[in-house]
Amino acid sequence: MGDVVCYLPAKAGWDRSAQGVLGAGRRLADSLGAKLRAVVLGPTDEALVQGAAAVSDSVAVADHPLLAEYHPETFLAALVAICKPLAPRAVLLGNDTYGQELAARLAHRLGGSAAGDAVGIAVAGDKLHVTRGVYGGKATAVIALVRSPGVVWLRARAMDPADPAGRAPGEVQKVTVDLAADPRVKVVSRHVEAKEGVKLEEARVIVSGGRGLGGPEPFKQLQELATTMGAQMAASRAACDAGWVPASWQVGQTGKKVAPELYLAIAISGASQHIMGIADSKVITAINRDPDAPIFKHCSFGLVEDYQKVIGPLREKLAKNG
Ligand SMILES: Cc1cc2nc3c(=O)[nH]c(=O)nc-3n(C[C@H](O)[C@H](O)[C@H](O)COP(=O)(O)OP(=O)(O)OC[C@H]3O[C@@H](n4cnc5c(N)ncnc54)[C@H](O)[C@@H]3O)c2cc1C
Structure with missing residues (x-):
């Protein structure tokens, strides 16, 4: 044994x-x-x-x-x-x-x-x-x-x-291990990405944006909401692939696996590959204007609405309540 x-x-x-x-x-x-x-x-x-x-x-x-x-x-x-x-x-x-x-x-x-x-x-x-x-x-x-x-x-x-x-x-x-450098693989350069706050995988609250945001600009608005909530930012693969946000924000099958207390998905459809990365979240909630979006099947609660009508007032309300 x-x-x-x-x-x-x-x-x-x-x-x-x-x-x-x-x-x-x-x-x-x-x-x-x-x-x-x-x-x-x-x-x-x-x-x-x-x-x-x-x-x-x-x-x-x-x-x-x-x-x-x-x-x-x-x-x-x-x-x-x-x-x-x-x-x-x-x-x-x-x-x-x-x-x-x-x-x-x-x-x-x-x-x-x-x-x-x-x-x-x-x-x-x-x-x-x-x-x-x-x-x-x-x-x-x-x-x-x-x-x-x-x-x-x-x-x-x-x-x-x-x-x-x-x-x-x-x-x-x-313990001492006898190691020899591997001549077959050589690191030719290293890029260290600037990181702020805690690691996405360690985050307790995550605000995540998807393709439905329509471009990089709205992510600034989401960032303000995330800051108010003390949350980390994440995104769907579609948003990362479009170059709107860094690839390191991607969660899902081919991205990071996260397990926060709260995962807020904004304008994300909830494709199975995305859900694979967030399934261990304690509470998943979403804002999506499509009532049939698959993400709602995985939510504890959600809001069927255009995100543009919600983000500003939500941030103000949270800021007011401290
Ligand atoms: C092998 C493989 C691996 C993959 N790995 C990953 C992965 O790791 N992570 C990942 O995320 N995806 C992954 N994908 C891609 C995945 O299948 C989806 O294509 C992707 O998750 C879709 O991203 P999205 O939800 O942002 O975009 P979409 O599916 O286009 O959804 C956009 C959503 O925004 C909503 N919306 C639009 N406008 C508004 C508005 N004004 N207000 C509110 N809601 C709005 C729409 O109703 C829609 O539900 C993978 C795919 C494959 C094949």
Whole structure:
């Protein structure tokens, strides 16, 4: 019976994704009667290491000059080097781009099975069962992982964190990994996008705009509303593809997966690919002038109206009420 490994990228820090991965890992390890082993790769982040130690049985921290910046081959090699001797039953990763990229390769290298976009993972007899949405979130599938380890990337932000109460912190070990630069892939330039406020994936309130806004100008009005609400801005793919807003604002199947307390969709139709990115929101609400827009099927409540008649008065009212 192998243990459960949770991979945590040091660069992301002690964020909601790390907490969700560890929460799922802790529950899985407990139901297997196994140990939870956190693996942190990259320049040491104390908050992450201590947060992980509080809910894990051990934390392996691997720092190396080649782990300072993400590179698929070196990060994969480090994970294989650490995981192989452990012969784990499961390896869990978050649903950032890198976790998704690493999971399938890691499963292959460890001789296991891979699954992604999991909203649940459980033990069923001698197999691990992974629950995930299919058909754009319209149905749920349960996948039995045939080989061990099961390497699974999770919708980590939708997973409850583990409770550290009553648990002695796990032992933190620095591990040395032997890595060589991969000559096949070279980073030729790096563009860091200026970011304000919290990460979209961490946001508690999101105001999101779609193609129905008609151009980049109305997004300024939405931004004012978002500022009044203390919200982050997001958009549909149609609005991003049109170049009205940065691509980093896109939520959905091929964009970010968000899980806010409140998601306000303005002039967004609610295509299944968009819903896939917002399905973990606690409350979804929408403003759309089409009463038959699919988004209303996913809303706790919504408003059938031209957004232009609503945004200004809504912002004024919210500003007045503080
Ligand atoms: C493989 C694949 C992956 C994809 N990934 C994503 C993804 O990650 N994210 C994503 O968002 N999409 C994704 N898409 C695209 C998706 O299918 C839709 O095309 C897209 O979400 C539509 O964006 P939208 O709702 O802004 O535009 P539309 O579908 O054009 O909807 C505009 C809405 O605005 C409303 N409207 C118009 N004017 C007003 C007004 N004045 N006031 C109020 N409402 C108004 C309309 O009634 C309509 O409902 C993907 C598609 C594919 C094939």
